Amino acid sequence: MTTDFAATRAMFHLPDGIIYLDGNSLGPLPRTAAARVAQVVEAEWGRMLITGWNKAGWMEQPSRVGNRIATLIGAEAGSVVMGDTLSIKVYQALAAAVEMNPSRRVILSDTGNFPSDLYMAEGLCRTLGDGYTLKTVAPEAVADHIDDTVAVTLLTEVDYRTGRKHDMAALTALAHDKGAITIWDLAHSAGALPVHLAACGADFAVGCTYKYLNSGPGGPAFIYVAPRHADRVRPALSGWLGHEAPFAFDLAYRPGGGIERMRVGTPPVLQMAALEAALDIWDAATIEDVRAACLALTDQFIAGVEAVCPTLTLATPRTHAQRGSQVSFRHAQGYAIMQAMIARGVIGDFRSPDILRFGFTPLFIGADDVARAIAILADVMQNDLWDRPEYKTRARVT
Amino acid sequence: MTTDFAATRAMFHLPDGIIYLDGNSLGPLPRTAAARVAQVVEAEWGRMLITGWNKAGWMEQPSRVGNRIATLIGAEAGSVVMGDTLSIKVYQALAAAVEMNPSRRVILSDTGNFPSDLYMAEGLCRTLGDGYTLKTVAPEAVADHIDDTVAVTLLTEVDYRTGRKHDMAALTALAHDKGAITIWDLAHSAGALPVHLAACGADFAVGCTYKYLNSGPGGPAFIYVAPRHADRVRPALSGWLGHEAPFAFDLAYRPGGGIERMRVGTPPVLQMAALEAALDIWDAATIEDVRAACLALTDQFIAGVEAVCPTLTLATPRTHAQRGSQVSFRHAQGYAIMQAMIARGVIGDFRSPDILRFGFTPLFIGADDVARAIAILADVMQNDLWDRPEYKTRARVT
Numbered sequence: 001m002t003t004d005f006a007a008t009r010a011m012f013h014l015p016d017g018i019i020y021l022d023g024n025s026l027g028p029l030p031r032t033a034a035a036r037v038a039q040v041v042e043a044e045w046g047r048m049l050i051t052g053w054n055k056a057g058w059m060e061q062p063s064r065v066g067n068r069i070a071t072l073i074g075a076e077a078g079s080v081v082m083g084d085t086l087s088i089k090v091y092q093a094l095a096a097a098v099e100m101n102p103s104r105r106v107i108l109s110d111t112g113n114f115p116s117d118l119y120m121a122e123g124l125c126r127t128l129g130d131g132y133t134l135k136t137v138a139p140e141a142v143a144d145h146i147d148d149t150v151a152v153t154l155l156t157e158v159d160y161r162t163g164r165k166h167d168m169a170a171l172t173a174l175a176h177d178k179g180a181i182t183i184w185d186l187a188h189s190a191g192a193l194p195v196h197l198a199a200c201g202a203d204f205a206v207g208c209t210y211k212y213l214n215s216g217p218g219g220p221a222f223i224y225v226a227p228r229h230a231d232r233v234r235p236a237l238s239g240w241l242g243h244e245a246p247f248a249f250d251l252a253y254r255p256g257g258g259i260e261r262m263r264v265g266t267p268p269v270l271q272m273a274a275l276e277a278a279l280d281i282w283d284a285a286t287i288e289d290v291r292a293a294c295l296a297l298t299d300q301f302i303a304g305v306e307a308v309c310p311t312l313t314l315a316t317p318r319t320h321a322q323r324g325s326q327v328s329f330r331h332a333q334g335y336a337i338m339q340a341m342i343a344r345g346v347i348g349d350f351r352s353p354d355i356l357r358f359g360f361t362p363l364f365i366g367a368d369d370v371a372r373a374i375a376i377l378a379d380v381m382q383n384d385l386w387d388r389p390e391y392k393t394r395a396r397v398t
Numbered sequence: 399m400t401t402d403f404a405a406t407r408a409m410f411h412l413p414d415g416i417i418y419l420d421g422n423s424l425g426p427l428p429r430t431a432a433a434r435v436a437q438v439v440e441a442e443w444g445r446m447l448i449t450g451w452n453k454a455g456w457m458e459q460p461s462r463v464g465n466r467i468a469t470l471i472g473a474e475a476g477s478v479v480m481g482d483t484l485s486i487k488v489y490q491a492l493a494a495a496v497e498m499n500p501s502r503r504v505i506l507s508d509t510g511n512f513p514s515d516l517y518m519a520e521g522l523c524r525t526l527g528d529g530y531t532l533k534t535v536a537p538e539a540v541a542d543h544i545d546d547t548v549a550v551t552l553l554t555e556v557d558y559r560t561g562r563k564h565d566m567a568a569l570t571a572l573a574h575d576k577g578a579i580t581i582w583d584l585a586h587s588a589g590a591l592p593v594h595l596a597a598c599g600a601d602f603a604v605g606c607t608y609k610y611l612n613s614g615p616g617g618p619a620f621i622y623v624a625p626r627h628a629d630r631v632r633p634a635l636s637g638w639l640g641h642e643a644p645f646a647f648d649l650a651y652r653p654g655g656g657i658e659r660m661r662v663g664t665p666p667v668l669q670m671a672a673l674e675a676a677l678d679i680w681d682a683a684t685i686e687d688v689r690a691a692c693l694a695l696t697d698q699f700i701a702g703v704e705a706v707c708p709t710l711t712l713a714t715p716r717t718h719a720q721r722g723s724q725v726s727f728r729h730a731q732g733y734a735i736m737q738a739m740i741a742r743g744v745i746g747d748f749r750s751p752d753i754l755r756f757g758f759t760p761l762f763i764g765a766d767d768v769a770r771a772i773a774i775l776a777d778v779m780q781n782d783l784w785d786r787p788e789y790k791t792r793a794r795v796t
Contacts (some may be wrong), residue, residue: 013444022448029444034436037668041435045614046411046427049745050420058615085663087637088486095525111649116638118662123636127493127525136649138639161647210664216443217456233417240514240520249750251534253510253517265483265514266608269615270435270668347447351635352647369746 003289008363011281012214018351019369019376021348024188024326024359026176027214027278036277037270045269058269063260065272066222068279069213073186073205074196075224081259082209082275083267085230086187086221088237089206090120090154092262095236097152097204098124098132102228104151107130108180111138112159117185121154139164142338143174150180156189157195158324161351163316165193169200176201179291186210190222191282192325192361193291197224204229212325212361215275223262230258239264285363293362296324297370301358304374309381315355326359339391340380346373401687404760409679410612417774419746422586422724422757425612425676434675435668443667456667461658463670464620466677467611470685471584471603472594473622479657480607480673481665484585484619486635487604488518488552490660491621493634495550495579495602496522496530498627502549503529506578509538510557516584519552519750537562541572548578555593556586556722559753561714563591563722567598574599583611588620590723590759593688595622602627610723610759613673621660628656637662682759691760692723695768699725699756702772707779713753724757737789738778786790 013029015018036386044056053059066080073080084092094107107121118136125132137145139159146153153175158165168184175182185203189195191212197205205224209215225233235255240246241263244254257260297322298316305312312329331337331354338350348358358373380386411427412418418426427656442454451457458669464478471478481487492505505519516534523530535543537557544551552574556563566582573580581602589610595603603622607613623631633653638644642652653659696714703710703725710727729735729752736748746756756771778784 013440015445015447018447020447026443026450028447029439034444036441037439038432038436041427041614041672045424046432047413049413049416049418049426050424050747051740052424052615064453084482084486085637087663088482088635091635112636115641115647115649115651118649119636119638122651123634124525125636126632127522128527130527208664216439216668218664218668218670220640220666221663234524235488236521236525237445237489238517239483240512242516247750249513251427251513251516252458253513253520257434265485265619266606267616268618268666268669270672271616271666274439274668299601305436342449349448352645368406 001292003285005293005362005366008281008285009366011284012364014364017345019346019373021346021358021360021365021373023361023364024211024357025349026210026217027212028364029216030214030278030281032280033216033274037273040270040273044353058267061269061272062267063264065276065279066259069190069222072282073190073224074194074198076198076227079227079230079259080222080224081262082220082222082272083263084221085239086206086208087116087120087137089221089223090117090185091124092182092235092237093204093206094121094124094152094154096233097183098128099234101151101181104149105133106149107132107134107152107154108142108145108150109134109136109154110139110142110291111136112164113154113156114160114185114187117154117156138165141173142166146174146178146180148178151179152181154183156185156187160188161315161355161357163324163326163330165322168202172200172202174383188324188326192294194287195279202226209275213275214278214281215271219271219275220268225259225262227258233261235261237264241265281363290362294360295320297360297362297365297367298327300367301360301374304370305329305377308374308378311381325361326357329356331356333386333393336386336391337380340386341376344376344380346376399687399690401683403691403760403764406679406683407764410762412762415743416745417771419744419756419757419758419763419771421607421762422755423747424615425610427555427614428612428679428764430678431614431672432676434673438671444487445667455580456665459667459670460665462673463677464657467588467620470680471500471588472592472596474596474625475710477625477628477657478620478622479660480620480670481661482510482619484606485518485602487619487621488583489522490633490635491604492519492522492550492552494631495581496526497632499549499579500730502547503531503754504547505530505550505552506540506543506548507532507534508537508540509522509534510560510562511552511554512558512583512585515552515554537564540564541569544572544576546576548576550579550581552581553586554583558586559749559755560726561722561724563720566600567601568617570598570600577794586722586724590692592685600624603768607673611673612676612679613669617669617673618666623657623660625656631659633659635662639663679761688760692758693718694758695758695763695765696725698765698768699758699772702768702774703727706772706776709779723759724755727754728752728755731784733792734784734789735778738784739774742774742778744774
């Protein structure tokens with residue numbers, strides 16, 4: 001292992017006394033991000049004004065940053081572009097994919113997918129009309145349902161609740177064998193574990209950056225289109241920055257070359273600045289080292305919790321190949337238990353109906369943190385510390 | 399007039415020696431925005447981490463800020479929400495509007511509309527299929543083409559090139575009389591001139607915030623849905639934050655109440671912070687005063703330029719009621735002339751094929767600036783200072 005995780009940990013601002021196991025929901029602040037954002041605000045927006053689009057390189061940033069993300073997800077150079085939110089990118093990928101498979105009408109997904117992906121698919125089916133339907137099966141039944149009715153598979157590689165990981169290579173091969181196009185949502189993969197889009201022959205992928213890529217709240221999403229498709233997909237969200245010549249201001253849309261056509265509107269320059277600073281961390285870390293260290297941390301956490309908290313039921317697969325970067329336990333009092341943990345400085349989160357979710361990245365979490373988190377969880381469970389009214393009142397967001 | 403424009407001018411960071419007549423493209427930096435963004439990055443993201451969604455009010459911010467914008471555009475409280483880009487908001491409004499008028503198939507727009515609005519409409523028509531078409535006529539011919547085939551009118555109130563302003567009240571009434579739904583793009587209106595959405599009976603409106611609302615590069619867009627429609631529109635971009643209960647993580651989409659359903663994905667918290675700071679300027683200014691002072695500045699500019707630059711042809715209507723907040727002149731060498739102006743500290747912009755565009759807001763531009771800009775333009779034109787090779791080489795963005 002070549003990555004020095006003490007060094008990467010020092011790159012983050014981590015509040016004293018907090019063990020932050022929720023980087024899978026919102027990554028912590030990279031120390032350089034604050035300065036980078038301030039520089040963009042004051043030196044670029046403030047002094048360059050409109051000329052920042054050229055002089056500061058704002059216009060090219062979505063592709064430039066996309067290329068840096070490409071290296072983390074096994075994608076070809078020039079195949080990834082930033083922008084919008086993950087939900088919008090799902091819609092965009094899905095609209096392009098169904099059009100590439102015009103004789104079929106089924107979008108196949110699973111009940112472990114993040115609901116917004118399903119909602120966006122539902123919305124697209126309604127707009128498309130013409131018999132398009134979203135079919136949702138259990139995650140373990142996906143392979144059995146990929147048949148010659150399926151136009152597109154829309155799958156999130158790592159389940160946001162359980163951490164269960166699909167076999168991207170196998171499912172992509174199966175989908176192609178059955179004539180289906182694949183869309184992979186990498187929300188819980190990018191920056192957490194090695195992804196091999198090109199090697200798997202994936203068609204489309206999408207993801208967000210505010211989780212394991214630490215871009216901050218509301219950071220931009222990304223979209224990948226396999227280079228073999230990129231010049232023939234027809235964007236449904238045909239915005240001006242995806243036009244071949246945006247500043248010609250033509251009345252008719254002509255898609256830009258390759259991945260550029262998946263751009264839509266004006267990119268969020270301040271959020272992009274935070275993301276770009278956050279990506280510098282990857283100059284000091286490899287995704288393979290992150291994965292290896294993460295598996296050690298999660299093994300430690302699973303073994304430790306199971307040894308001392310018998311009423312918590314593991315929801316995450318034990319097999320390394322079948323899980324992502326988080327560990328989830330089920331408990332009927334999950335919400336209250338998580339509030340008790342947060343009150344004691346261990347921040348994870350709760351997902352309905354009964355999931356306690358803990359995310360692990362060695363970029364800023366070490367074995368000592370894991371040991372302390374286990375000890376605090378043991379205390380909470382063994383002494384029923386969660387059983388207090390104030391822990392049972394649900395806030396809107398957890 | 400109650401607004402003290404010397405005071406509002408002092409609220410902006412304006413580089414020395416620059417006369418900035420491009421706030422209609424990207425507003426300058428409000429002095430408080432830098433501090434506000436830094437606070438959100440360091441004190442909220444940095445210290446609150448995931449709990450910022452509740453503790454710092456990030457989750458409610460799109461509606462809270464939407465309400466502040468509502469007051470500037472004559473909209474009802476609770477009828478505006480922030481998010482995404484203007485192009486996405488156009489798509490969202492259009493998809494909802496056509497569904498409300500199911501027996502008709504024509505989206506009517508004009509050739510003066512910003513191209514991205516037309517491109518998004520084109521993309522939606524293709525996704526809808528079923529005979530949906532975008533019909534684009536000359537701006538002055540719009541009224542004549544609103545007939546009983548038109549499902550939706552998609553019009554930008556102020557033309558991005560010429561500054562020509564549609565009569566929103568008259569066209570909305572005419573559209574309703576003919577059974578059409580109206581969508582108004584307020585990109586060049588919001589923060590520039592009084593808009594009376596509710597009084598006009600407008601159905602939908604959309605806009606961006608990085609122009610006259612000074613939210614910075616890539617600031618979020620907004621969408622307005624008339625309260626009488628808000629609980630029955632069906633979002634095509636049905637993202638999780640528009641769900642009735644996003645954190646229930648239901649598998650099926652149920653639209654949220656009213657305007658909340660027009661939210662899609664995770665809001666861009668850093669950009670929202672800059673916007674929120676920028677909106678504080680409106681505590682010291684009224685939109686009516688801005689309009690009155692702007693008309694004086696633009697009258698001064700038109701008269702001054704016409705007196706000394708006979709080869710420039712005014713592209714903006716002279717009648718106050720027919721123009722927005724910018725003045726445009728046509729010249730075959732427009733690009734080079736604008737480069738010569740920028741080199742001399744007067745920043746406007748150029749729009750193909752021959753438009754020199756100058757935006758005026760009294761929030762930070764005064765009569766002295768206008769006089770100096772006229773003098774510099776006179777010098778450039780009378781002495782052919784634009785006629786140099788380096789001014790004729792086109793950069794990608796102008």
